[in-house]
Amino acid sequence: MAEAQLPVSVWSPGEDVVEVRRAPAPGAARSFTRAFLETLRGLKTTFARVIEGPVTIQYPEEKVPVYPRFRGRHRLHRFEESGLEKCVGCSLCAAACPADCIRVVAAENTPEHRVSAGERYAAVYEINLSRCIFCGYCEVACPFDAITMGHDYELSDYDRSDLIFTKEMLLAEPLERTPLRREDE
Amino acid sequence: MSSLQGRTLAQGVTLAPLSEDVEEWGGAREHDELFELNFGPHHPATHGVLRLIVTLQGEVVVEVKPIIGYVHTGIEKTAEDKSYWKVIPVLERMDYLSYYFNAMAFCSATERLLELEVPERAQYLRVIHLELNRIMSHLVWLGTSALDLGAISIFWYCFREREAILDLFEMSSGQRMHTRYFQVGGVIEDIPRGFERKLRQFLKVMPARADQYADILNANEIVLQRLRGTCPLSAERLLALGVSGPLLRAAGVPWDLRKATPYSSYERFDFKIPVGTAGDNYDRYAVRHAEIYESVKIIEQALDGLPEGPHITPDRKVSLPPRHELATSMEALIHHFKLVTEGFRVPAGEAYVPIESPRGELACFVRSDGSSKPARVHMRDPSFVNLQALSEMVRGSYIADMIATVAMLDPVLGGIDR
Ligand code: SF4
Ligand code: SF4
Numbered sequence: 164m165a166e167a168q169l170p171v172s173v174w175s176p177g178e179d180v181v182e183v184r185r186a187p188a189p190g191a192a193r194s195f196t197r198a199f200l201e202t203l204r205g206l207k208t209t210f211a212r213v214i215e216g217p218v219t220i221q222y223p224e225e226k227v228p229v230y231p232r233f234r235g236r237h238r239l240h241r242f243e244e245s246g247l248e249k250c251v252g253c254s255l256c257a258a259a260c261p262a263d264c265i266r267v268v269a270a271e272n273t274p275e276h277r278v279s280a281g282e283r284y285a286a287v288y289e290i291n292l293s294r295c296i297f298c299g300y301c302e303v304a305c306p307f308d309a310i311t312m313g314h315d316y317e318l319s320d321y322d323r324s325d326l327i328f329t330k331e332m333l334l335a336e337p338l339e340r341t342p343l344r345r346e347d348e
Numbered sequence: 349m350s351s352l353q354g355r356t357l358a359q360g361v362t363l364a365p366l367s368e369d370v371e372e373w374g375g376a377r378e379h380d381e382l383f384e385l386n387f388g389p390h391h392p393a394t395h396g397v398l399r400l401i402v403t404l405q406g407e408v409v410v411e412v413k414p415i416i417g418y419v420h421t422g423i424e425k426t427a428e429d430k431s432y433w434k435v436i437p438v439l440e441r442m443d444y445l446s447y448y449f450n451a452m453a454f455c456s457a458t459e460r461l462l463e464l465e466v467p468e469r470a471q472y473l474r475v476i477h478l479e480l481n482r483i484m485s486h487l488v489w490l491g492t493s494a495l496d497l498g499a500i501s502i503f504w505y506c507f508r509e510r511e512a513i514l515d516l517f518e519m520s521s522g523q524r525m526h527t528r529y530f531q532v533g534g535v536i537e538d539i540p541r542g543f544e545r546k547l548r549q550f551l552k553v554m555p556a557r558a559d560q561y562a563d564i565l566n567a568n569e570i571v572l573q574r575l576r577g578t579c580p581l582s583a584e585r586l587l588a589l590g591v592s593g594p595l596l597r598a599a600g601v602p603w604d605l606r607k608a609t610p611y612s613s614y615e616r617f618d619f620k621i622p623v624g625t626a627g628d629n630y631d632r633y634a635v636r637h638a639e640i641y642e643s644v645k646i647i648e649q650a651l652d653g654l655p656e657g658p659h660i661t662p663d664r665k666v667s668l669p670p671r672h673e674l675a676t677s678m679e680a681l682i683h684h685f686k687l688v689t690e691g692f693r694v695p696a697g698e699a700y701v702p703i704e705s706p707r708g709e710l711a712c713f714v715r716s717d718g719s720s721k722p723a724r725v726h727m728r729d730p731s732f733v734n735l736q737a738l739s740e741m742v743r744g745s746y747i748a749d750m751i752a753t754v755a756m757l758d759p760v761l762g763g764i765d766r
Binding site (some may be wrong): 175176179180181182183184185186187188189194197198201202204205207208209212218229230231232233234255258259261296297298299300303304306312345 | 430433434435437438441501505508511515518519520521522523526528536537540542560563564566567568569571572573576577602604607608619620621622623624625626630631634635637638668674681684685688689
């Protein structure tokens with residue numbers, strides 16, 4: 164269909180147009196030989212892939228390593244020396260969350276009961292992972308690097324309520340480490 | 349009863365006239381009744397939860413009515429309740445095969461309202477990711493469409509290359525889908541070390557792989573029978589129906605927004621617009637297949653010419669301060685608090701920004717009332733508009749050709765229902 168037939172005068176891209184190649188009509192005279200040869204060509208292409216070896220891996224025995232920036236299940240952190248929690252219960256992460264799935268209830272630290280390094284700490288810190296969209300905004304929002312996105316991606320469970328992760332669960336070391344790629348691998 | 353009586357179809361089949369003397373036609377009796385078939389919503393050939401009510405006369409389609417809304421998410425309404433930066437990850441989830449495009453349309457509209465300049469490096473990084481996303485979307489389309497035509501190996505091949513692209517996305521943004529990599533004013537992080545090398549490897553492999561797909565499909569007799577000459581629609585009708593993208597280009601109209609109204613530095617890249625001649629299913633296939641090569645060309649140029657500089661606007665009223673500043677600068681901390689809790693305010697006004705998505709013109713309309721949340725966000729999704737051409741394309745063809753046409757239409761239901 165030529166441009167001239169169009170009801171509106173469309174903008175013209177000039178030289179920057181290529182017409183795609185049409186294939187021969189099916190059922191034409193040389194159809195039989197062509198069908199035969201093209202099938203052979205297709206088979207050649209598929210058989211040539213055999214020597215390339217498989218690209219699939221045997222999950223779950225073998226796991227796909229993730230890149231350093233991968234955003235998996237969240238982790239809360241402590242200071243290494245003092246063991247105090249980094250989170251001060253400021254709720255910035257909850258404010259940034261587009262899925263509204265973080266719940267923080269802050270409480271005051273007292274000299275007898277010191278949980279975090281700041282004035283306050285998170286008495287309740289829950290993430291509802293069944294609502295989380297793994298956007299990582301909580302990690303971006305936290306000014307104290309208290310919450311980061313970990314590397315675990317195996318999150319299925321039998322019960323929805325088990326997907327509400329509490330502070331203890333988020334602070335704990337993951338049972339199994341997800342393999343990690345080097346940055347330039 | 350039907351406008352198809354006695355009409356000769358594209359395949360050279362003449363339909364029996366539905367008259368009293370139908371007996372003369374011998375076996376035609378069993379075909380003279382119209383039959384209504386419910387196709388979908390859960391059917392692998394509908395490419396999502398699309399329901400088609402098909403009226404059949406024998407094996408020939410008389411009318412198709414698409415019923416949509418099964419994955420309606422109310423994302424546009426949700427966006428009105430969130431500050432601008434929080435809209436991005438939500439909005440990305442509409443058309444789940446072109447998430448970078450969704451984010452790009454929204455960010456561009458917001459940037460226009462803010463009259464914000466996007467740094468050059470960010471523009472180039474956006475182009476790289478947009479074109480990777482285009483290839484990825486076309487690969488999913490090609491794999492699943494070939495599956496509909498009965499070719500399974502293509503499906504594995506396409507998903508193998510798609511995997512390489514998703515790895516690149518994971519590397520640069522941390523997520524394979526719905527990356528929220530684009531932010532208002534630029535991209536959230538610069539590309540990591542090693543990204544360029546890995547991308548170049550991919551760019552070297554991809555054209556050879558696309559050649560292999562062509563070897564298997566281009567002149568395969570089954571593909572020719574199923575695609576060539578089936579369900580064409582003229583450029584006039586496509587334009588009248590508002591169809592855009594590869595479907596329109598397959599009918600010979602060289603309409604590509606990357607060339608017509610260049611955005612994000614597209615005017616600096618040298619690439620061609622593949623167009624078809626007949627506007628049939630074969631051209632629809634060939635145009636998308638040719639676009640894969642063009643996208644590779646664009647990415648190569650963007651990577652070669654990638655300018656140095658910031659990856660996001662340095663305007664602290666809009667973009668978050670760099671993390672290392674949070675510990676040292678009180679001012680940065682205040683900006684950070686303000687941006688995370690309230691977000692930035694956008695001057696009152698309206699903006700409509702169209703971009704070329706893998707499926708056609710994807711546009712975002714944003715109206716701001718001056719607050720930090722958009723008053724209205726609307727997406728013009730190409731799948732939604734293109735779907736209305738389906739009925740005109742398939743009327744009078746076999747039901748098997750309708751399957752091929754739905755595949756070549758490349759609808760993404762997440763985008764249609766929003
Ligand atoms: S990753 Fe996103 S959705 Fe999930 S808890 Fe963090 S901010 Fe909320
Ligand atoms: S995780 Fe960070 S942002 Fe969230 S409450 Fe704790 S300190 Fe504040």
